[in-house]
Amino acid sequence: MHWDWAVAADVLPRLLAGLMVTVQATFVGAILAYALGLGLAILKMSHSHPVRFVFYWLSEFIRRTPLLVQLYFLFYVLPDLGIFLSPFLAGVIGLGLHFATYTSEVFRAGIENVPKGQWEAARSLNYTRAQTWTRVILPQAIPPMIPPLANYLITMFKETPLLAAITVVELFNAANIYSNSFYKYLEPMTLVGALFLLVSIPSAYAAIWLERKYARQH
C-alpha cells in the first residue's frame, strides 16, 4: 500500500468542503451548548427543591449516555412523533444538548465562586437585582469561565464526526464516502486525521493562552 498523491489531491477539495460543515456544526452546536447550559445552570441553582432535583437528574441522564445514541434518538424517533429535522439540525441540537450539561457545570461553578460578600456588598449599596448581576456578579464570574468554555468548543469539534452516523456530510463522512466509492482508504482517512490535528492543536494552544491570560488577572 503506497501513498498516492493523485488520490490525495483528488479528495482534498471534498474534505475541505466537509471541514466547512464540521466548523459550522461546531459553532452552531457550541452556541446552543452555551445558551442551554446557562439556562440549565440557573435551573440547577433554583431555590425550589423539585426544580433542582429534576434538572440535576435530567442533566446527569444526558451526561451519562452516549452522544451517538442521543443523535439516533433525535434522528429516528422525532420524525415518528411528527417532528422533522434536517440531519444537520438534528446533529447540532444533539451536540448542543449533550454539551449543555457540561457547560452548565462551568456556569454554575463560575457563579458560585463569586464570594458571598460581593452579593452582600451589592445589596448594601442598594443595587437592583439587574445591577447586581450586570455590574457585580457577571463581570467577576465570566473571565474564569472562558478557558473551560473554550476547551469544550475544541471537544465539540472532535465530536462532530459522530454526525456522520446520521448522514451529515462533514469532514469524516466526506472521506468515508470517497473511500467507499473509490476503494481508497489510506489517503482520505490520513488526511482527515491531519486536518483535525491542524485545527485542534493550534486551538488547544490558544486555549492554554486564554487560561494563562485569565489566570494572571486573579
Next chain:
Amino acid sequence: MEIIVEYFPLLLKGAWLTVQLTVTSAVIALVISFVIGLSRLSRHWWVRALATIYLEFFRGTSALVQMFFMFYVLPLLGVTLSPFLAGVIACGFNLGSYGSEVVRGAIQSIGKGQREAAHSLNYTTYQRYRYVLIPQAIPMMIPPFGNLLIELMKLTAVTSLITLSDLTFVAQIIRGQTAMTLEPFLIILVMYFAIASVLVGFTDWVASSIAKRRGMVPVKVN
C-alpha cells in the same frame, strides 16, 4: 411490549459486550495514563517529546477517526485487528491520552517539600515516585479518572460503527427488524445510564475506601 421481551436477550448480550469493551479499554487506558503521564515528567527530553507527540496526536484527533483508521487503514498496511481489538485499542489509546494529563497534573501538584524530603533521604528517582509522589497523587486522580471512565463507557457506543454488536448496534438491529424507534433507543439510553451510574458508584467507593484506609476525608466525585 412483547416485541421488547422477545428482543431482551439480545439487548442483554449487547449490554454485556458494552461492559466488556468498557472494562478492557479502561485497563488499557489506565496503563497508558501512567506510562505517558510519567514519561511527560522524564528528565530525558526525547522521552518527554515522544510522550507529547502521543498526547497531542490522540487528544487532537477524533476518536471515531482513530477507530476507523485502525479498522480500515491498518489492514492495508499489513496490520489486521479484529473489530473488538480495534475498538478497545482506539478507546483505550484515546482516553489514555486524557488520563495521562490527570496523572501528570496530580503528581506535579504534590508540594515541593515532599520532593526535597525524598532527596534529603537520598531516595532514588524510582523510590521517590514509588513511595512518595504517586501514593499521594492517587487520591487526587480518582475523581477525574471517574469522569473519564464515564466518557470511555460512552465512547464504546462508537464501536457499533465498526460492526461490533454492542448496545447501540442491537438497538439499530431492533429498529431495522421491527421499524420501532422510540422503544429500542429509550431502552438502551436507560441501560447506558444504569451502567454509567454503577461506574459512578464504583468511583465513589474507590475514593472513599482509599480515604478510609488513610484516615482522610474523601474527595467527592460529583
